[in-house]
Amino acid sequence: MDNSISNYILAIVATDEKKVLPGGCPVILASDQEEQVKVSLLLARILGGIVHDLENGLYFICRH
Amino acid sequence: MEKYGLAIILGIVAGFIARWLMLRSDHRHYPTYPHGQLTHLALGFIAAGLGAVAIPAIAKPDYVAVTFLVLAAQQFREVRNMERESLNHLEETKIIRRGSDYIEGIARVFEARNYLVIMTALASSAAAYWLSWQYAVAAAIVCIGFSLLLMSGSYIGNIAEVVAAQVNFEGSLLRVDDVIIMNVGLPQTRKKILQEGMGVLIKPKDDDARLTLDAPGQRMAIVHDVVSILGSKVEINETELMPVARKNPDQGYLAVFIVANEADLDYLMEIIRKVPVLESARGTTLKSYFGRKAAD
Helix, strand or coil, X not given: CCCXXXXXXXXXXXXXXXXXXXXCCCEEECCCHHHHHHHHHHHHHHHCCEEEECCCCEEEEECC | CHHHHHHHHHHHHHHHHHHHHHHHCCCCCCCCCHHHHHHHHHHHHHHHHHHHHXXXXXXXXXHXXXXXXXXXXXXXXXXXXXXXXXXXXXXXXXXXXXXXXXHHHHHHHHHHHHHHHHHHHHHHHHHHHHXXXXXXXXXXXXXXXXXXXXXXXXXXXXXXXXXXXXEEEECCEEEECCEEEEXXXXXXHHHHHHHHXXXXXXXXXXXXXXXHHHCHHHHHXXXXXXXXHHCCCCECCEHHHCCEEEECCCCCCEEEEECCXXXXXXXXXXXXXXXXXXXXXXXXXXXXXXXXXXXC
């Protein structure tokens, strides 16, 4: 349909390295939430995806 | 010979007027293609000509001519393909798509209109040939009225109630009232959505309407019509502000979310009420025995 998740996760932006494991997806560490938001925004614009919030300190970029 | 001439002219005029009036009613489907309108008027003229000469040809009697007329009528099948193809091509460059249900509906309507034109022309020329021109005018008026009635179809406003709703966030989940639309990550996007986003609920009046609204094609049509009039702030590759229609699975009502260029909630609701119910999406559960029983 018009916008369901049709592609995989393009990148994960984390502030806490303990929350992520290596698994085939680029993971970018940010030092604080402000940087995390900014990096996510930039990545989303560059990759043509949109930013989603997992509400546990992880942001990820996904294309719809 | 005079009689033939009068019958043919009256038939052509009646058919052409019918096509013209029906063209006026499809501006919403077909907003900005003047050349497309000319094509359809020209085809309508040919259709009117076909209908108008049928009766005189039979009366003459010239059966070869009649056979050719039947062959010519087949050409109007092409109209549907023509519409479908051109709309499908345009679809590729659209951010908000019409959806194939909508395109198929439009194409079918365009084909049907030409047959109505043929019938109008046929009826008028028959009346002119066997009765008199006064009867031909009357027949034309009745046929045109009937055609317009047939072509009007029903709208979302007839099958559902459209009410305003609140756009809100539950954590990172964007909701319209209690219907979850999507996950929005960025704080600044959330702020923008809360400031400018509009939400509307479409509540179906019965089980048929619920099935109709359930169809993805129908939802795309709703979103497309809204965006084609109010505009949308969604950008290529930045789909956060994508207008969407999602349903509440338990109650069956739809929630429409949009960040429009013109943030006018009243007109948004009015536009949604005027969206046509697509033939291919129309729910008919209440017309079946088991559907009626299950709905009890």
